[in-house]
Amino acid sequence: xxxxxxxxxxxxxxxxxxxxxxxxxxxxxxxxxxxxxxxxxxxxxxxxxxxxxxxxxxxxxxxxxxxxxxxxxxxxxxxxxxxxxxxxxxxxxxxxxxxxxxxxxxxxxxxxxxxxxxxxxxxxxxxxxxxxxxxxxxxxxxxxxxxxxxxxxxxxxxxxxxxxxxxxxxxxxxxxxxxxxxxxxxxxxxxxxxxxx
Numbered sequence: 793x794x795x796x797x798x799x800x801x802x803x804x805x806x807x808x809x810x811x812x813x814x815x816x817x818x819x820x821x822x823x824x825x826x827x828x829x830x831x832x833x834x835x836x837x838x839x840x841x842x843x844x845x846x847x848x849x850x851x852x853x854x855x856x857x858x859x860x861x862x863x864x865x866x867x868x869x870x871x872x873x874x875x876x877x878x879x880x881x882x883x884x885x886x887x888x889x890x891x892x893x894x895x896x897x898x899x900x901x902x903x904x905x906x907x908x909x910x911x912x913x914x915x916x917x918x919x920x921x922x923x924x925x926x927x928x929x930x931x932x933x934x935x936x937x938x939x940x941x942x943x944x945x946x947x948x949x950x951x952x953x954x955x956x957x958x959x960x961x962x963x964x965x966x967x968x969x970x971x972x973x974x975x976x977x978x979x980x981x982x983x984x985x986x987x988x989x
Contacts, residue, residue: 833982841965854874855870866892873953875936876895876936879922879936879952896936901979908978922937922939922979922981923936923970926977935951937954950967952965
């Protein structure tokens with residue numbers, strides 16, 4: 793009788809453990825699907841912003857077919873600053889849920905910030921996250937673009953309405969190399985960080 797109870801307890805343990813391991817396998821598979829989905833979305837965002845590198849204003853400051861397309865994507869008219877509209881246009885076409893706005897502070901949502909003033913808040917910035925630069929005269933972030941690669945001292949970016957000098961009132965979409973210390977904050981709209989909390 794005692795041997796039978798031991799066998800039942802042993803079988804019960806095997807059953808419980810196999811269920812737990814299968815649950816872990818399901819959870820790991822779900823986690824892997826989320827990671828793969830995020831990686832694909834980041835790649836899509838990258839392909840979109842890369843495809844726009846080389847776009848230049850045509851016919852005057854903040855003008856040209858592509859610039860006007862970016863501005864229209866956020867409901868703005870012609871001849872306005874367009875760095876944030878460029879970000880929004882890329883996110884809209886990639887299917888990323890982000891502000892549909894041409895105003896840089898719209899992207900500085902606290903719950904989406906992963907890096908600020910030299911400190912990681914949640915995670916290291918990745919391809920497809922957005923960086924913002926603070927302008928003391930304006931007392932707000934006033935330029936935005938995409939993080940393409942986050943290095944030790946430098947960040948490779950793709951940004952609209954800039955130039956070779958890194959101005960926030962430039963003439964096109966450029967791939968830039970910026971010192972990390974120039975960057976005020978980075979927001980992550982690609983990962984659904986709201987659901988992760």
